[in-house]
Amino acid sequence: MKIRNKAAAVLVALMFVGQAPANADFTGDFAVPNWTYSETDTSASGPTNSLTSTLMSITSADWSTGAVAGTKGSYSITIPWNIGLITFDYEYTTIDRDNSSFDMATYTLGGEETNLVASDIPKFGSESGTKTLNTTGLGGTTLSINQKCTDCILGTATVRITGFRGTPFRESNQLLVKSPATLSMGASSYTCKPGAFTFLNRGVTSEAGAPTSLIYSLILDGVRVSAVSSDNFVTMGKYMVGATTGSVTGTASLESATWTVTGAGAKAAQCEILAYQDHATTSTTSNGL
Numbered sequence: 001m002k003i004r005n006k007a008a009a010v011l012v013a014l015m016f017v018g019q020a021p022a023n024a025d026f027t028g029d030f031a032v033p034n035w036t037y038s039e040t041d042t043s044a045s046g047p048t049n050s051l052t053s054t055l056m057s058i059t060s061a062d063w064s065t066g067a068v069a070g071t072k073g074s075y076s077i078t079i080p081w082n083i084g085l086i087t088f089d090y091e092y093t094t095i096d097r098d099n100s101s102f103d104m105a106t107y108t109l110g111g112e113e114t115n116l117v118a119s120d121i122p123k124f125g126s127e128s129g130t131k132t133l134n135t136t137g138l139g140g141t142t143l144s145i146n147q148k149c150t151d152c153i154l155g156t157a158t159v160r161i162t163g164f165r166g167t168p169f170r171e172s173n174q175l176l177v178k179s180p181a182t183l184s185m186g187a188s189s190y191t192c193k194p195g196a197f198t199f200l201n202r203g204v205t206s207e208a209g210a211p212t213s214l215i216y217s218l219i220l221d222g223v224r225v226s227a228v229s230s231d232n233f234v235t236m237g238k239y240m241v242g243a244t245t246g247s248v249t250g251t252a253s254l255e256s257a258t259w260t261v262t263g264a265g266a267k268a269a270q271c272e273i274l275a276y277q278d279h280a281t282t283s284t285t286s287n288g289l
């Protein structure tokens with residue numbers, strides 16, 4: 001532990017008045033009565049804290065003699081089972097003589113404590129921002145917002161939390177089209193390529209889409225003349241796409257489908273892709289030629 005010279009301490013009575021961001025709400029699932037406040041060391045007057053429907057605030061302890069073990073003030077809540085993301089706005093200010101490392105603001109999620117702000121914010125410095133935490137699968141466990149002090153002397157720091165909100169996850173995955181399919185034409189062929197996809201894990205966590213099956217349809221003059229699958233219909237039934245005349249043959253992979261059509265260009269052409277990934281499907285329609 002760093003030893004700091006008490007004689008250099010200057011007690012500064014300074015009130016930081018911050019702007020409370022919009023959308024502040026300790027309501028509903030996150031209403032005030034659902035939070036519990038605790039301190040790790042209650043042997044002396046500890047951190048100061050307050051929680052209203054619009055603002056959570058914790059100021060670190062500041063004792064004339066300091067504390068060897070430090071102390072931590074925490075607001076804790078049990079994460080609701082249906083909440084996949086928790087987002088909140090934070091504002092941190094310190095008047096510690098040295099820097100924020102002696103009075104850190106942190107959060108504890110899944111049993112792991114993580115710094116909310118930088119550890120080198122100087123005296124009178126501040127940091128604010130928006131934090132989003134993935135809480136999918138953590139329903140029933142505890143989330144804590146903490147304001148600590150390691151030696152509890154030479155000035156306080158305050159963390160203020162507003163705009164606390166949760167995003168429910170869905171019961172299923174979602175596959176979204178990020179950019180559409182494209183159709184190009186050769187002298188006697190059409191080639192259809194998928195664009196990009198976004199995969200929403202349980203409808204919440206955004207990942208790059210990686211479909212495991214694609215069904216390509218070629219549509220000429222409004223008639224579906226062929227449907228070919230990247231996996232020869234091993235995992236997906238033909239019935240999931242519209243009826244096809246089967247009058248044009250083609251080959252397909254996860255990268256593209258190609259159809260041979262004598263005199264390509266004589267008819268209006270478009271392709272359609274039905275994409276599948278982990279119990280989620282979507283479709284994309286190409287440009288027209």
Ligand SMILES: [Ca+2]
Pocket residue numbers: 062096097102103149151152153154155156157
């Ligand atoms: Ca301090």
